[in-house]
Amino acid sequence: MDILIRPDAEGVAAAAADILADYARRGATLGLATGSTPLGAYQELIRLYEAGEVSFADSTAFLLDEYVGLAPEHEQSYHHTIRHEFTSHVDFDDSRVHSPDGTAADPWVAAQEYEQAIIDHGGIDVQLLGIGTNGHIAFNEPGAALNGPTHVDTLQPQTIADNSRFFDRPEDVPIHVLTQGLGTIQRAGHLLLLATGEGKADAIAALAEGPLTTMCPASVLQSHPRATVIVDEAAASKLHHRDYHRFVEENKLPRKN
Ligand code: F6R
Numbered sequence: 001m002d003i004l005i006r007p008d009a010e011g012v013a014a015a016a017a018d019i020l021a022d023y024a025r026r027g028a029t030l031g032l033a034t035g036s037t038p039l040g041a042y043q044e045l046i047r048l049y050e051a052g053e054v055s056f057a058d059s060t061a062f063l064l065d066e067y068v069g070l071a072p073e074h075e076q077s078y079h080h081t082i083r084h085e086f087t088s089h090v091d092f093d094d095s096r097v098h099s100p101d102g103t104a105a106d107p108w109v110a111a112q113e114y115e116q117a118i119i120d121h122g123g124i125d126v127q128l129l130g131i132g133t134n135g136h137i138a139f140n141e142p143g144a145a146l147n148g149p150t151h152v153d154t155l156q157p158q159t160i161a162d163n164s165r166f167f168d169r170p171e172d173v174p175i176h177v178l179t180q181g182l183g184t185i186q187r188a189g190h191l192l193l194l195a196t197g198e199g200k201a202d203a204i205a206a207l208a209e210g211p212l213t214t215m216c217p218a219s220v221l222q223s224h225p226r227a228t229v230i231v232d233e234a235a236a237s238k239l240h241h242r243d244y245h246r247f248v249e250e251n252k253l254p255r256k257n
Helices: 009-025 039-050 078-085 107-121 157-166 182-186 198-209 217-223 242-250
Strands: 002-006 029-032 060-063 065-067 126-129 151-154 176-179 190-195 227-232
Touching: 002 009, 002 242, 009 029, 009 039, 009 126, 009 190, 009 227, 060 078, 060 107, 065 078, 107 151, 107 176, 182 217, 190 198, 190 217, 198 217, 198 227, 217 227
Parallel strands: 002 227, 029 060, 029 126, 126 190, 190 227
Antiparallel strands: 065 176, 151 176
């Protein structure tokens, strides 16, 4: 796992956008995350697009997750959010921006269909991830199957509280979600996890320096052959090996691909 430490959220956004833009230039399949953390990276990608430095015309996107019960046009559905925050501002073909169907009559069937759609497409080249304060990635809460497929999950009270800032009232946050599983995520070619702020410091320390355990779903990045974690100083503040991570980055042999 590579851990890149940047001074602030802007540095995290710029580093993430650089990596994602390289994939987009190759027409890669991007796994996209919602939530607050990737917004800076999306804004930077929009800037690069407007400057003529990147195009998404040949890319396909798969979202990580969706709330069960929210229609695509609902302001807080991830279907709507990703368009509002990112894909509608660049030349992404809207029909190639996929997300689980939160209003399917049978969410479990919708989960299987989404998993199959990713497989049929040939998989995800780079998967962008945020991390919950409880260590979740996508909506795989502590206890999730380490190699599970896309599935229906029940949010933890902590996640509902964290996400209530996006809704008028805490009771409006859906309890159930469709989410790529930890197995789905681990099949992506490259995992790119971003975290900013002190509130994520414990989760980042658990991800990088704790045991590989379902109690910290993000710790599965430890076993992925190509995982990059980009954090600001605040989110890195509880890493014991901060200096080593800096040393590794300063002395890295550049990859050829
Ligand atoms: C969003 C997602 C979640 C968020 C996580 C962090 O698609 O899958 O795992 O990445 O809850 O959210 P923020 O970035 O809002 O702190």
